[in-house]
Amino acid sequence: MVEVIHTPLVVVHVIACLFLVLVVLVQPGKSGGLGAFTGAGAQQVFGGRGAGNFLTKTTWATATIFFATSMTLAYLSSSADDSLQQRSKAALENQKNLPPPPVSSAQK
DSSP states (O other): OHHHHHHHHHHHHHHHHHHHHHHHHHSOOSSOTTHHHHTTHHHHHHOTTHHHHHHHHHHHHHHHHHHHHHHHHHHHHHTOSSOHHHHHHHHHHHHHHSOOOOOOTTTO
16 A cells, blocks of 8 residues: 555655745745846736745645655655564575575686
8 A cells, every 4th residue: 555655645745846946946035036037027927926925825835745745755664564674684584595606617
């Protein structure tokens, strides 16, 4: 069940991360941010305070999605059936049970 939800959740997490970076960079700050590159077009589309309000709400929504997916992915990765210590012990046991590699004629 965990494998079924893990991949789509990672995809949503990465998309939220990239969109959050984009939204934060587009917001006008004290120095203008990336909004300075677009000129006054952003002010005309959103209005005087409309851009700040719309971008602020978008930032909060995206940050909430990012936080929720982060917490869910952390929980899913920590709630695996085996602990990391048990998996490493099992890997060492499997490695000990393997036959030694064949010796080539150059090493003789």
